[in-house]
Amino acid sequence: MIKNTEEANSRAVIFEALMENQGSIVSGTALADKLSITRQALSKNIAALKAEGLPVESVSQKGYMLSGVEDTDALSSTLITYSLRDNPMFGRCICLKETDSTQSVIKKLARGGENAGVVATAEVQEMGRGRRGRNWQSVSGKNLMFSMLLRPPLLPGEVQLLNLAAGLSLKNTLRALCGLPAELKWPNDILCRGRKLCGILSESAGEAERIYYAVTGIGVNVNMTEEEIPDELRGIATSVLIESGKTWPRWKILVDFLRRFAAAAGLLCSEGGAEALLALYRKECDTIGKEINVICDNESFSGTASGVTGQGALIVKTGNGEKIFAAADVVHLR
Numbered sequence: 001m002i003k004n005t006e007e008a009n010s011r012a013v014i015f016e017a018l019m020e021n022q023g024s025i026v027s028g029t030a031l032a033d034k035l036s037i038t039r040q041a042l043s044k045n046i047a048a049l050k051a052e053g054l055p056v057e058s059v060s061q062k063g064y065m066l067s068g069v070e071d072t073d074a075l076s077s078t079l080i081t082y083s084l085r086d087n088p089m090f091g092r093c094i095c096l097k098e099t100d101s102t103q104s105v106i107k108k109l110a111r112g113g114e115n116a117g118v119v120a121t122a123e124v125q126e127m128g129r130g131r132r133g134r135n136w137q138s139v140s141g142k143n144l145m146f147s148m149l150l151r152p153p154l155l156p157g158e159v160q161l162l163n164l165a166a167g168l169s170l171k172n173t174l175r176a177l178c179g180l181p182a183e184l185k186w187p188n189d190i191l192c193r194g195r196k197l198c199g200i201l202s203e204s205a206g207e208a209e210r211i212y213y214a215v216t217g218i219g220v221n222v223n224m225t226e227e228e229i230p231d232e233l234r235g236i237a238t239s240v241l242i243e244s245g246k247t248w249p250r251w252k253i254l255v256d257f258l259r260r261f262a263a264a265a266g267l268l269c270s271e272g273g274a275e276a277l278l279a280l281y282r283k284e285c286d287t288i289g290k291e292i293n294v295i296c297d298n299e300s301f302s303g304t305a306s307g308v309t310g311q312g313a314l315i316v317k318t319g320n321g322e323k324i325f326a327a328a329d330v331v332h333l334r
């Protein structure tokens with residue numbers, strides 16, 4: 001473990017030096033001296049950076065060069081952790097090729113006492129989990145799937161507010177960064193032109209008076225093509241590529257989202273912040289004001305969504321008066 005941490009630190013220092021000199025050759029001798037390591041150890045670290053998918057080039061007899069980072073689609077721990085250096089909440093990202101679920105990866109770290117602020121991504125999830133006991137399907141290496149370890153000072157009944165903060169932040173990322181007409185469907189699905197782009201799931205552990213930790217996991221369909229959409233999701237799911245007509249470096253979407261989410265979660269956990277966050281959410285939630293169908297416990301209700309309560313539940317005006325839903329599936333009708 002100590003050795004792994006040391007290796008990750010060396011990689012981070014090398015990467016930073018290459019990043020600061022993007023497009024220029026950095027001398028191998030200078031890098032090895034900077035870290036007080038042998039040239040052999042340096043080559044091993046460079047090989048590890050390349051294995052993370054980073055565009056590092058070895059220039060014979062001279063050194064190493066990094067170029068085209070902006071365009072790389074690599075989900076690289078070193079690149080993402082480096083890009084989080086100014087983030088007040090997240091400081092480390094673990095990028096996995098394959099796992100059962102990033103939710104489980106983060107929960108395991110949480111139970112082991114890990115501090116908040118760690119993110120785990122995966123190229124493939126064998127048992128991706130969705131809301132209400134569903135599974136989450138994705139396409140290997142094309143989409144973004146990640147979970148975050150949070151330890152907010154919230155009560156168990158307030159975990160829904162984390163979902164709202166995540167939905168709000170993701171909508172803003174997809175609009176501002178990717179230029180998409182993303183819509184926020186209560187509680188936290190992101191749609192684009194009526195089809196689902198992202199799903200969000202928050203799970204927590206705690207006792208009546210406090211939560212020990214919360215794990216918020218997000219799946220964003222990024223570079224999946226129309227043909228790659230699993231049959232059962234055809235017409236229901238879409239991707240950033242399908243909607244914007246271009247592929248996106250997944251790490252950029254992640255880093256932008258984590259910056260916005262850190263601000264939203266920071267606001268939520270500040271004095272009087274929950275109301276301030278809810279005010280932002282109510283403004284941005286595209287369900288409010290719409291004619292909707294709500295499916296809850298095998299019952300279906302139609303009505304107009306009129307608001308969101310202080311705990312994030314949906315208020316719906318139906319023919320039989322006002323109803324409040326803490327958790328349900330919603331379909332936008334008009």
Ligand code: BTN
Nearest residue numbers: 101128129130131199200217219
């Ligand atoms: C939904 O049902 O809409 C929520 C889907 C959440 C999926 C993400 S993918 C990353 C993280 N790991 C999981 O197993 N689930 C969440």
